[in-house]
Amino acid sequence: MSVISFIVFFIMYKAGDPVELLLPPDATHQEVVQMRAYLGLDKPFTTQYAIFVKNALKGDIGNSYIYGQPAVDIVLERFPATLELAFLAMFFSIILGIPMGVIASVKPKSILSRSIMFFSLAGISIPVFWTGMVFVLICSVYLGVLPSSGRGEVLFFTSAFTWDGIKHLIMPVITLTLFQLALIIRLTRTGMMEVLMQDYIKLAKAKGLPNRVVIYYHALKNTLIPVITVIGIQFGQLIAFTIVTETIFAWPGTGKLIIDSIQNLDRPIVVAYLLMVSFIFVIINFMVDVIYTFVDPRVRVK
Amino acid sequence: MRKFFVLLLGLLMCASAVNARTLKIGMSSDARSMDPYFHNETATNSMLSNIFEGLTYFDKDLNVYPVLAKSWKVVGENTWEFKLRKGVKFHNGNDFNADDVIFSIDRIKNWGKSGFKSKVNMIKSFDKIDDYTVRITTKGPYPILLRKLSYVKMLDAEYCRDKDAAFLGLNPVGTGPFKFVAWRKGESLTLTANKDYWRAQPFYSDVIFKPLTNNATRVAAALSGEVDIIDRIPVMDVQRIKKSSKLNFFMQPGLRLIYLQMDQGRLETPYVKGKNPFLDVRVRQAIYLGINEDSIVKHIMKGFAVPAGQFNPEVVFGYDKSIKRPAYNAVEAKKLLAKAGYPNGFEVTLDAPNNRYVNDAQIAQAIASSLSRIGIKVKVNALPKATFFPKTDRLDTSFFLIGWASTDGDSSSFLDGITHTYDKEAGYGRYNRGRYSNAQVDELIEKAGVTIDEKERLGYLIEAQRIALVEDMSVIPLHYQVDLYASGKNIKFTPRTDSHMYVYDMK
Numbered sequence: 001m002s003v004i005s006f007i008v009f010f011i012m013y014k015a016g017d018p019v020e021l022l023l024p025p026d027a028t029h030q031e032v033v034q035m036r037a038y039l040g041l042d043k044p045f046t047t048q049y050a051i052f053v054k055n056a057l058k059g060d061i062g063n064s065y066i067y068g069q070p071a072v073d074i075v076l077e078r079f080p081a082t083l084e085l086a087f088l089a090m091f092f093s094i095i096l097g098i099p100m101g102v103i104a105s106v107k108p109k110s111i112l113s114r115s116i117m118f119f120s121l122a123g124i125s126i127p128v129f130w131t132g133m134v135f136v137l138i139c140s141v142y143l144g145v146l147p148s149s150g151r152g153e154v155l156f157f158t159s160a161f162t163w164d165g166i167k168h169l170i171m172p173v174i175t176l177t178l179f180q181l182a183l184i185i186r187l188t189r190t191g192m193m194e195v196l197m198q199d200y201i202k203l204a205k206a207k208g209l210p211n212r213v214v215i216y217y218h219a220l221k222n223t224l225i226p227v228i229t230v231i232g233i234q235f236g237q238l239i240a241f242t243i244v245t246e247t248i249f250a251w252p253g254t255g256k257l258i259i260d261s262i263q264n265l266d267r268p269i270v271v272a273y274l275l276m277v278s279f280i281f282v283i284i285n286f287m288v289d290v291i292y293t294f295v296d297p298r299v300r301v302k
Numbered sequence: 303m304r305k306f307f308v309l310l311l312g313l314l315m316c317a318s319a320v321n322a323r324t325l326k327i328g329m330s331s332d333a334r335s336m337d338p339y340f341h342n343e344t345a346t347n348s349m350l351s352n353i354f355e356g357l358t359y360f361d362k363d364l365n366v367y368p369v370l371a372k373s374w375k376v377v378g379e380n381t382w383e384f385k386l387r388k389g390v391k392f393h394n395g396n397d398f399n400a401d402d403v404i405f406s407i408d409r410i411k412n413w414g415k416s417g418f419k420s421k422v423n424m425i426k427s428f429d430k431i432d433d434y435t436v437r438i439t440t441k442g443p444y445p446i447l448l449r450k451l452s453y454v455k456m457l458d459a460e461y462c463r464d465k466d467a468a469f470l471g472l473n474p475v476g477t478g479p480f481k482f483v484a485w486r487k488g489e490s491l492t493l494t495a496n497k498d499y500w501r502a503q504p505f506y507s508d509v510i511f512k513p514l515t516n517n518a519t520r521v522a523a524a525l526s527g528e529v530d531i532i533d534r535i536p537v538m539d540v541q542r543i544k545k546s547s548k549l550n551f552f553m554q555p556g557l558r559l560i561y562l563q564m565d566q567g568r569l570e571t572p573y574v575k576g577k578n579p580f581l582d583v584r585v586r587q588a589i590y591l592g593i594n595e596d597s598i599v600k601h602i603m604k605g606f607a608v609p610a611g612q613f614n615p616e617v618v619f620g621y622d623k624s625i626k627r628p629a630y631n632a633v634e635a636k637k638l639l640a641k642a643g644y645p646n647g648f649e650v651t652l653d654a655p656n657n658r659y660v661n662d663a664q665i666a667q668a669i670a671s672s673l674s675r676i677g678i679k680v681k682v683n684a685l686p687k688a689t690f691f692p693k694t695d696r697l698d699t700s701f702f703l704i705g706w707a708s709t710d711g712d713s714s715s716f717l718d719g720i721t722h723t724y725d726k727e728a729g730y731g732r733y734n735r736g737r738y739s740n741a742q743v744d745e746l747i748e749k750a751g752v753t754i755d756e757k758e759r760l761g762y763l764i765e766a767q768r769i770a771l772v773e774d775m776s777v778i779p780l781h782y783q784v785d786l787y788a789s790g791k792n793i794k795f796t797p798r799t800d801s802h803m804y805v806y807d808m809k
Contacts, residue, residue, distance in 0.1 A: 020691040023417055024342035025706060026719050028729035031419045038414045066334050066341070067487070068415060068471045077487065133518055140526040148522045149514055150489055247516045250523075252488035256515065263657065265688045 004278050008271050013045050018065050018265035039065060062268035071268035075254060075276055080157040082253035086238035089176035097181045101188025106215060123182025132175045132248035139171060146171055149250035172249045180234055187230055191223035224295050232288035236281045324508040327803055328520045328529035332488055332513035336474040338455035339410045342417040348802040349511050352493055354455035354476035357384060358448050362798040364617055364711030366448045370456055380443055386434040390500045392458040393481045400430040405459035421453040443752040445759055449710045479504045479806040488513060505809045524549060524788050531795055535786040537604040543788045552787040554797035558707040559610050560659055562778040565700045567737025573651040573700040584642040586775035591628060592635035592676040598668045599781055602661050606786060610779035613716040613767055617799055620713025620763035635676045647677025654703040656684040660783055666703050694735045709800060713763050717747045721770045738776035743769050
């Protein structure tokens with residue numbers, strides 16, 4: 001994480017001077033000099049970074065240049081909104097994606113399997129901003145049944161507990177789910193088809209075990225390891241890169257915040273955000289490792 | 303007991319039904335802070351204009367009118383006396399008086415993070431005479447003081463004194479027609495009518511500002527009726543808005559001039575081989591004549607811009623009716639280039655931002671193709687604003703596209719910032735990044751800066767612009783941007799020149 005903080009710090013330092021964007025064009029030279037000194041930007045890079053590390057160790061990443069509030073607070077304030085979208089999208093992708101993948105692998109020639117595969121192909125190839133905009137056009141502009149933007153009523157950090165909140169959630173969650181769902185379907189299907197050819201599956205069938213047990217217990221369990229790995233990576237991606245969806249639906253999450261902050265060279269927010277995201281990535285990787293041990297006893301440390 | 307609750311509920315519903323009119327406004331960007339002195343930035347100023355008031359404010363055409371000041375008069379050479387309005391209360395119930403004025407001017411001038419220092423840097427001293435009288439002394443005669451004071455929004459001294467900046471940035475208390483309710487960053491800013499307002503009650507009882515930064519989302523929200531008003535309609539969506547039976551479309555000529563400036567301060571300039579061609583006024587004039595601005599407005603701006611022939615549009619004080627933009631004339635432009643010694647033109651790089659002004663990078667491309675017809679080979683270097691502005695400030699440029707809005711409604715803003723010789727000490731010419739310099743023009747600008755008599759002053763402003771534009775061609779005007787709005791058919795909405803969403807005027 002210290003490496004990340006250094007890289008981000010350096011890139012933001014090189015990217016330009018935020019003072020030019022903070023002050024109005026008719027500001028005087030004195031003002032510019034004062035503002036630069038006030039933000040500590042007049043010092044050389046190494047000094048700036050040293051001050052940052054000293055404060056960061058005390059838990060203070062600094063105040064946002066744009067909002068004037070502590071950067072960590074601003075990022076934390078927005079995180080629930082992003083996590084909510086990511087969790088729901090991942091949840092639906094998993095509970096729908098794995099069974100659909102299994103179905104598509106068991107009878108690959110059936111109409112149902114073919115339509116699932118067609119759907120997953122569409123899900124993978126259609127860009128998110130397009131699906132999002134089409135949803136808005138149909139559901140909000142023409143039908144007027146769903147709100148096109150915002151989060152609605154929020155209770156306990158999430159909008160999933162109120163009807164108004166749920167209405168706001170439907171479109172963004174579906175938009176985000178589509179791609180992940182398609183990906184999980186395809187992964188599960190490929191994995192299953194490979195496993196179903198294995199000798200031990202033939203043996204299980206020969207033993208006279210019911211088809212369902214063979215598929216859902218013996219075969220699926222062996223398919224899951226790569227699927228879980230990808231789910232872990234994708235979940236991290238969802239948290240870090242919901243930017244497009246958040247922008248389309250004016251969802252007040254961190255994705256929108258980070259884009260604006262990069263454009264305005266708001267270094268404290270960018271640093272705070274990336275530190276937090278890298279921390280979450282570490283946690284997710286750890287959790288994925290733990291889940292491995294449940295699914296596959298061979299992974300356990302002796 | 304149950305009956306009582308039913309009754310209470312019924313009463314509450316009636317009460318809210320009587321005067322509950324909520325106005326929802328979709329904004330292209332969010333406020334940055336609830337502190338009116340933090341950033342001088344249009345969206346923030348626009349939203350806060352509903353919560354805070356200054357001694358003066360602008361009407362929709364940028365004329366100054368008294369708000370918390372009841373009247374004023376000039377009492378000494380450089381001293382103005384302001385009589386304050388009595389009976390005005392802050393949203394927390396405190397009275398507004400001279401102490402608040404003194405506190406506010408002091409804070410906007412001296413707070414480290416204040417983004418408005420340039421608005422008050424001519425104020426030398428400010429004194430309380432009695433509870434409702436304040437005297438302000440300026441460093442010299444200062445004709446535009448009243449305009450500048452409109453930015454000094456009045457804060458409650460008692461409330462603010464013991465609070466830190468982070469708290470004030472989230473909890474605004476002003477005297478305006480609307481009170482602050484809640485701000486969920488990136489999602490909504492909610493205001494409610496101020497029941498103790500000193501003028502008549504506002505028409506709307508509640509206002510919700512929603513930042514809808516994505517253009518398509520903002521347009522969709524207006525079309526579906528989720529918001530009542532939106533700003534900054536992208537030019538490609540104008541037809542859809544016009545066709546809608548639910549929406550009215552508005553086009554408001556804005557203040558922002560998009561213009562080109564070139565290096566006129568160095569014998570050799572970084573992005574041209576050999577000597578600096580821009581030192582010759584004929585080259586600058588050739589470029590002016592050689593840009594087909596009508597075509598840029600028509601094809602790139604889809605008609606939503608006004609070709610510019612001056613530094614400022616007509617609403618700004620200092621506009622000169624006699625100066626017109628010459629017609630596009632490539633033949634004449636070529637002749638001028640030949641006379642200047644460039645019959646075959648030259649090569650140059652044009653720097654332009656790509657996320658600051660409407661279609662900025664495309665405009666630069668169009669200029670390049672226009673100028674190629676008179677022999678000048680232009681390479682466009684489009685950069686994000688965060689890189690572009692520091693680059694031009696370092697003078698690491700020979701030729702650049704940039705914009706300026708004289709938000710005070712006075713052409714001294716442009717003349718001081720861009721036309722006057724660069725002078726770090728006196729605070730002139732910070733945006734004069736082409737380093738144009740003419741002593742005669744400087745003198746006129748400085749004279750205008752200390753002349754109170756409006757007519758005499760107008761003469762100086764007009765003459766300064768005439769020399770700097772017609773004779774010296776110090777910058778090349780392109781067009782004025784236009785603000786595009788849509789509002790529900792049932793709403794009486796009038797766009798303002800300063801782009802503020804001032805809800806008190808809406809019905």
